[in-house]
Amino acid sequence: MSDNKHIDHPPLQGAKLAIGAIAVSLATFMNVLDTSIANVSIPTISGNLGVSSDQGTWVITSFAVSNAIALPLTGWLSQRIGQVKLFIAATTLFVIASWMCGFAPNLPFLLLARVLQGAVAGPMIPLSQALLLAAFPRSKSSLALALWSMTTLTAPVAGPILGGWISDNYTWPWIFYVNIPVGILAIAGTWLIFRDRESATHKLPIDILGLVLLVIWVGALQIMLDKGKDLDWFNSPVIIALAVTSAIAFVYFVAWELTDRHPIVDLSLFKLRNFTAGTIALSVSYGLYFANIVLLPLWLQTDLGYRATDAGLVLAPAGLVAVALTPFTGKLMGRVDPRVLATVSLLAFAACFFWRANYTSDVDSWSLVMPTLIQGIGLATLFVPLLAVLLSGLPPQRIPAASGLSNFLRILCGGIGTSIFQTAWDHRSILHHAQLNEVTTNYNPVFQHFTNQVQQAGNSQAQSYGIFNHLLDQQAAQLGVDDLFYISGILFVVLIALLWISKPGHSGGGDASAAASGAH
Template sequence: MAQQQVTHPPLSGAQLAIGTVAVSLAVFMNVLDTSIANVSIPTISGDLGVSSDQGTWVITSFAVANAISVPLTGWLTDRIGQVRLFLASIVLFVVSSWMCGLSPTLPFLLVSRVIQGAVAGPMIPLSQTLLLASYPRAKAPLALSMWSMTTLIAPVAGPILGGWISDNISWPWIFYVNIPVGVVAAIATWAIFRKRESLIKKAPIDTVGLALLVVWVGSLQVMLDKGKDLDWFSSATVVALALTALIGFAFFVVWELTAEHPVVDLSLFKKRNFTGGTVALSIGYGLYFGNLVLLPLWLQTDIGYTATDAGLVMAPVGVFAIMLSPLTGKLLPRMDPRRIATAAFCVFALCFWMRSRYTTGVDTWSLTLPTLVQGIAMAGFFIPLVSITLSGLPGHRIAAASGLSNFVRIMCGGIGTSIFTTAWDHRTSFHHAQLTERASTFDPTFTQSMAQMGAATGTDPSQQYGLFDRLVTQQAAQLAVNDLFYLSAVIFIVLIGLIWITRPERAGGGSASAAASAAH
């Protein structure tokens, strides 16, 4: 049954500018916090007197709570209202950030991170909804371009800022930096959006669906975060988590598709645009995020970069992303969004192909050039795919659609990270075995090479073998990372087919404009 609409006119002038800044600040603060703690785990663990393995729960606890709360955005919006929910998310995020910084023990920090992750969930989907409803139809793509810049730059800025704060100040400040940003965002949000509340509908609480969501998402997220440390399916814990996630997911899907008031609206996947756009965006994001973790990790473990230097290598990605995102927003009303997304995926493929040709002697320019090229792709990545995903949906379903789409994207980001780090280990072992096939004292060529190494370095045989093993390990890791870069390039080309199964509506200004019109 169609829901009655509450229509608000677009914002203009200073109100539009302040509203955009408020929403963007909230999103930047949120996305930054998903990665800012990653490089600070050793410092946090040491200060709290726990092991690094225990310290990683600082990341896991946030990710689990966040993944569970994101798809609840549509349901919560119906019950609370989009402006109240967005404002509450910002305020509670600030409070939980303050609690994180004050944490005297690991359990207190984990509880604070769970609260932080849970309240952060609705923030990103609702930011899309509020922005689309605030801009005139013709400028809806510009709204999406402003939104995309924050979601693309923050994951890169997070590790750099987190590492610098941990090295030069103290780890609590990676959480305290959210407080002034959040306060400004909350005040501006209240000032601009308080009279633009959405219709509130008191639907019954789907307790069974909510419980199943918590079970399967929680199990899957913990499995993804801890699988590598536990050696995946050789661990009974990982097997149990996988079975729990699989069974919970199966029951969840059946229940939500048949429930009268589902907590997550899975019927959205009946829409071709929503399904094609969401899947293409999510798998593409999983590849991007997996590589975002892999590249600095490889630079630090095998090429000798520091954490800060590795982060700086990733920083140039923002140059073209910031410059070109507004241009994408201007072009989108006049172009088929599928063409822009296709071009972005081709540039992504070019970027990863360039990286697949790295050697152990890679120089700074060779590292920087593909990162600059990747910024071009990122400018055309989020904006057209989000506009395709939301195309043709009525206004009251925008929040639910955005929440569900972002949930799938976030989960694919976690899955991509786990797959890439595990595959890198496996491919490194594979290449190491291949490279050492002839490393035997019975092979005259190998024996002669080792003798020459000893003469050149003045080392004894045991030292020679140690040096040889380090060189082979470095080369194996290089070949493994090249394999994954090349595979990423191929997958991006294949994903273009998903983009073209969609049929975005063009209602006087493109699909993004149509989505904005619906949001009004």
């Protein structure tokens, strides 16, 4: 039974709409920025707190685990508390947790603060979508999604650059303190504009067993993904135990949630063709994109000698192009079938990765930046159309649950993609090294000529072999990363077929705004 009657609030207009949109977008930007800003600062944080870099990575893992668990709870929490109250409370607690992170005197305190920060960050992204869609007129809902996606596109690119700059020029706590003024502005703006626009609430019973199973399977899976590479994956009993625990808890979780009268996660959304097709396409494409934006800077730094900041700047043009083009995507959404725009995005990503698959170890800056510009086109036409597809036909009260679940799967795929790609890169590099080493014999004139030249420069035979082996390592890593770029390109093409399983939008596929706003 409802605590308050459902009221369809009229769209906001003029200054109220602008202030409300900026406030919600600031909170989203701050949230997404925090998923990547700490990554480049881990060595600094670890050193200052007197712990190893391996222990320091728990600063990332603790945030990711609690964030992944909280995301799918958004639908249930928003029905219980109300969208506006939950968003303001989550943003307020996020600011407090950010202050606690910066203030942390030791690693356990910092990890506790990061767990809190990740947990309250969970509802912020899906609720920001819901509040923006409710604030904009239905005819402009595509513009609302475009504005939302701009903040989520720029933050992952800005995070490593800003985090590195703050760590180099100030002290690491400022990567967290920077959230405080941004968060206060977001809270004030949201309360000012949205306080009288609360959604309907219901006194739903708490699905305790569902919540416990969710915490177990997501927590175990996330820790397994984060620690798998360090512990040599399934050669480690810890990883095997985590995998078995996650699998068993997941099976019980799905069975329970599908049969419980008041599930904590609404899995019935997967009965809807558009939600399923759109969510899978968005999650897998984001997983591939995120894995590659981790892989590319790593390769540039470890094998080509780029500084962390320079490697981050290689990716920056993609964010700039995406920000410039996303408003045009919003305008096109009312005229073009969102599946067509999403297909353009997937083709752009495929072209970007097929181009990168031809990289060599002497790749120049121009060849690094050009595919990144094409990737920017892909980013600009990815989020908005796929969100329109997956939210199509949903009533407003189901949007937070749908958004929370799709965002949860998107972020989970980002973690899975990153773990798989880093491990696959290691394995492909070892394979290529072995293949290249097969022709490294004294009967090979190229090998003989190289080692003779190195020895004539004053090195011993053993040193000349060592130098040659180092070059083999570099070439093997290059071939390994090219393999993954090529596989990424193929997978983006395959996703196009999946996308077209979804139904066209309203008005023959043209009225994406109606679809995006969740209208019947």
